[in-house]
Amino acid sequence: MAKQVQSMLEMKDIVKRFGSVIADDHVNFDLRKGEIHALLGENGAGKTTLMNILYGLYKPDEGNIFLNGDTININSPHDALSYGIGMVHQNFMLIDVFTAAENVALGSWKPGELSMDPKAVERAILQVAQKYKLEFDPAALIEDLPVGVQQRVEIVKALYRGARILILDEPTAVLTPQETEDLFRCMRELTADQVSIVFISHKLEEVKEISDRVTVLRNGREVGTFDTQSISEREMALKMIGRNLDTTPKPPRETQARNFEVENLVVWNGGDQNTRRISFEIEKGEILGVAGIDGNGQLELANAITGIHPAKQGKIIIDGRSINASQQTPFDFTRFGGAYIPQDRKNTGLVLDFNVAENLMLKQFTRSEMVKKGFLQHKVIWENAARLVKDYDVRPPNPELELGKFSGGNQQKVILARELHQEPVVIVACYPTRGLDVGATEFVCKQLIYQRSRGACILFFSNELEELINISDRIIVMHRGEITGSADPENVNVESLGLMMMGKKEGIA
Numbered sequence: 001m002a003k004q005v006q007s008m009l010e011m012k013d014i015v016k017r018f019g020s021v022i023a024d025d026h027v028n029f030d031l032r033k034g035e036i037h038a039l040l041g042e043n044g045a046g047k048t049t050l051m052n053i054l055y056g057l058y059k060p061d062e063g064n065i066f067l068n069g070d071t072i073n074i075n076s077p078h079d080a081l082s083y084g085i086g087m088v089h090q091n092f093m094l095i096d097v098f099t100a101a102e103n104v105a106l107g108s109w110k111p112g113e114l115s116m117d118p119k120a121v122e123r124a125i126l127q128v129a130q131k132y133k134l135e136f137d138p139a140a141l142i143e144d145l146p147v148g149v150q151q152r153v154e155i156v157k158a159l160y161r162g163a164r165i166l167i168l169d170e171p172t173a174v175l176t177p178q179e180t181e182d183l184f185r186c187m188r189e190l191t192a193d194q195v196s197i198v199f200i201s202h203k204l205e206e207v208k209e210i211s212d213r214v215t216v217l218r219n220g221r222e223v224g225t226f227d228t229q230s231i232s233e234r235e236m237a238l239k240m241i242g243r244n245l246d247t248t249p250k251p252p253r254e255t256q257a258r259n260f261e262v263e264n265l266v267v268w269n270g271g272d273q274n275t276r277r278i279s280f281e282i283e284k285g286e287i288l289g290v291a292g293i294d295g296n297g298q299l300e301l302a303n304a305i306t307g308i309h310p311a312k313q314g315k316i317i318i319d320g321r322s323i324n325a326s327q328q329t330p331f332d333f334t335r336f337g338g339a340y341i342p343q344d345r346k347n348t349g350l351v352l353d354f355n356v357a358e359n360l361m362l363k364q365f366t367r368s369e370m371v372k373k374g375f376l377q378h379k380v381i382w383e384n385a386a387r388l389v390k391d392y393d394v395r396p397p398n399p400e401l402e403l404g405k406f407s408g409g410n411q412q413k414v415i416l417a418r419e420l421h422q423e424p425v426v427i428v429a430c431y432p433t434r435g436l437d438v439g440a441t442e443f444v445c446k447q448l449i450y451q452r453s454r455g456a457c458i459l460f461f462s463n464e465l466e467e468l469i470n471i472s473d474r475i476i477v478m479h480r481g482e483i484t485g486s487a488d489p490e491n492v493n494v495e496s497l498g499l500m501m502m503g504k505k506e507g508i509a
Contacts, residue, residue, distance in 0.1 A: 008033045008196065009054075009165060014063035016049050021405065023049040025220040026063070031165065034194040036187060038207040038228065041217035042240055042437040044407025047200050050217070051167045054198075055087040056080040086158025087167040090435070092150055094142045101125050101138035104157045129156050132189045147294055148179035155186065159195075166190065167198045172206060173435060174294055177465060177498040184210050202240075202437040204233040216240055241439040250449045253473060256284040260426045260457035265314030265325055267300045267481075275301050275481045278314070282426070282457040287448065289472030289489070290461045293501050297481035298461050299343065302430050305459070306340045307333045319425045334363060337425030341415055341432045343461070345408070349415045352404035356394065357385035359403050360418050388417040393443070409440030416447050426457040433464060445471055465494040479503045 007030040016024040024046040031037050039047045052058045054065065056074040065072050067083055074080050080087070094103050101122045122138045129135050134152045142150060151171065158166055168187075172180045187197055187210060201207050207214055208228060216223040216239045223239045237245050258281045265278040275297040282288045292298050304311040304325060311325035318336045333340070342349040350359050361381050364370055369380050385399035392413045394406075403411060412432065420427070429448060433441040448458055448471065462468045468475060468489075475487040477500045485500050 006033070007031060008068055010066040011050070011054065012064050012066070014050060014053060014065075015061045016046075016053060016058060017061050018405070022220050024053070024060075024217075027217065027220070027222045029215055029222070030225075031196050031198060032212075033196055034191045035212040036191055036197045036199055036210055038199045038201060038211035038214040039217070040201060040204075040207055040214050040236060040240060042202070042407075042439050043409035043435070045217040045240075045437075046220040047217055048169055051087065051169065051198060051200060054080065055085060055167060081161050081163065084162055084164040085167070086161060086163030086165070088151065088154040088158060088169065088171060090170040090173055092154050094150060094153060096143035097141065099139055099141055100136055100145065100153045103142060103153055104138075104160050106157075125156060125160055128159050132156075132159065132186055132193070134186055146179075147174050148176070148182060151175070151179075151183065152186070159190075164194070165196045165198070167200070169200045170202075170435065171199070172201070172203065174463060176293055176463070176501055177494050178502065180206070204236050204438065207236065208233055218242060237438050240437065245438060245442055246446070250471065251453065253285050253452070256286070256455070258282065259284045259319055259455075260459075261315075261317040262305065262325075263315040263317070265301070265304055265316070266312045267297070267304045267309070268312045275304070275311075278483060280476060280483065282459065284455045284457060285452050286473045287452050287458040287460050287471055289468045289475040290459065290478060291463075291465065291468055291475055291487075291497055291501055292461075292478035294463070296478050296501075298478055299430070300481070301478070302340075302343075302428050302459075302461065304328070305333070306330060306338065306428055339419040339422075339424035339427045341419055341427070341429040343430035343434065345411050345415055350403055350411055352411075353402065355400050355402050356389060356406075356414055357381050357399040359414055360385045360388055360399070363418060388421055391421070392417040392447075409436050409443075412436060412440060412444065416444065420447060420451060423454065424451075424456060426459070427451055428459045428461075430461045431463065432460075433462065433467060441467070465497050469494070469497070477501060 009031040011027065011029040014024050014027045027046065027050055029050060039051065041047045049058065053060050054074065056076045056079050059075065065074060072083055074083065104125050105121045125138050134156050136145065136149050136152050142153065171183060175183060191197060199211055211228045213225055214228050214231065214236065215225040216236065218240060261281040263279050265275060267275040278301060280288065290298055303309040305316060307328035307330040310328050314325035316323045316325050316328060318338060321336050323332060346352060361370055361384065370377050382399060389397045389399055394410050394413045403414060432444050436444065448460065452458055460472060469492065472489050475489055476483050477485040477487065479501065484503065487497060
């Protein structure tokens with residue numbers, strides 16, 4: 001139940017257009033003192049756009065914002081902070097080579113001050129951190145802090161600057177279950193002190209657990225606002241995507257021949273993410289899940305297998321072909337039947353300034369039907385794109401549109417279309433559902449299960465532990481660059497898997 005009946009903040013009839021696309025279409029949203037109000041919706045539904053307006057990163061084309069009954073104009077984050085509104089973005093706005101205290105103090109200098117007393121600033125930061133049980137070492141460099149602690153620094157940074165309304169944008173996207181529980185405890189401490197929180201999420205179980213009310217957006221429009229206790233997760237999903245989710249379990253599989261092997265793979269980059277003598281195998285039609293807290297060698301493993309950064313030593317065997325891992329290239333990986341879904345779709349998976357058709361042919365430009373005598377065959381390229389856009393339900397279904405204008409879920413569908421339509425032998429899928437809503441996540445998982453059913457070997461990296469358990473046939477756990485345990489998905493739970501990710505031995509199957 002909401003803690004207050006009176007709304008302190010109201011956004012009325014907010015409209016935001018980006019060219020011909022209406023991101024928010026006359027959306028209404030209100031926030032009460034001391035409540036956690038979840039903002040729920042699919043990718044591209046308008047959640048983050050609405051909160052970017054509240055934080056001053058965008059100006060609305062129409063509509064008004066009221067604080068304690070008075071109309072306010074927010075033209076910048078500085079204006080938002082002056083009204084006590086702070087935001088913690090999904091991608092943290094921290095400088096890695098600065099200390100935690102330096103990051104918190106950045107931007108808090110006031111005109112007229114000749115200098116800042118570092119010790120006084122540090123004491124003030126500690127006072128805020130201790131008040132809400134958000135302790136961290138203010139002298140530690142950001143790059144040396146775990147992700148969960150970096151998030152604490154971001155929250156303290158907002159509170160230190162006077163925020164009484166806190167916007168958290170997908171705050172659990174990169175956290176372990178234990179770190180998520182710590183965050184929720186902190187959120188409850190804040191609301192007990194009458195801080196109001198907007199919780200942007202697409203994770204239904206978390207919305208149900210932590211929020212007082214939930215507002216659902218779909219296609220830029222407000223579906224409704226509900227007391228969280230009065231609406232089920234199933235009902236929330238239905239309102240989000242306009243249909244019920246498919247809960248059909250993945251079909252059983254039979255033991256088959258090994259078709260992908262990694263032997264004694266060593267990656268050395270001089271840091272903590274080195275991998276040390278990694279060995280495993282995957283059978284035809286098997287999904288091997290990889291669990292681990294970010295920064296424990298998973299990305300280095302994926303990059304070595306796919307040839308992006310060759311390994312120091314080791315051997316990779318794909319469909320009977322043995323490859324020296326130190327000489328592996330992305331071209332070799334693709335040529336021998338490999339497909340790669342990278343963890344960062346915007347920077348390493350796609351060229352957002354290119355249109356859909358151009359992105360779909362990025363790995364096919366050597367195909368003779370698309371390129372003849374050095375010239376692109378545009379008719380073939382458009383026909384290929386039109387077919388894949390339809391098969392993979394990319395919306396809007398226009399291959400000529402610039403990909404940067406699409407939501408994250410539809411950008412991910414373009415990657416899936418490009419990588420999977422040629423029926424690869426092995427698929428390396430790095431966090432393919434990260435940042436996606438329940439509908440897009442369902443689509444990705446269905447595609448991987450289809451590839452499994454036709455005999456592909458799939459290496460599936462994920463921090464979504466329930467998803468990892470549901471989709472994987474086996475799970476290995478990485479910690480500090482090594483495989484430290486394995487688990488049977490049928491005999492492991494989220495809590496024990498989370499402990500294994502933190503280096504604990506409990507729960508190893």
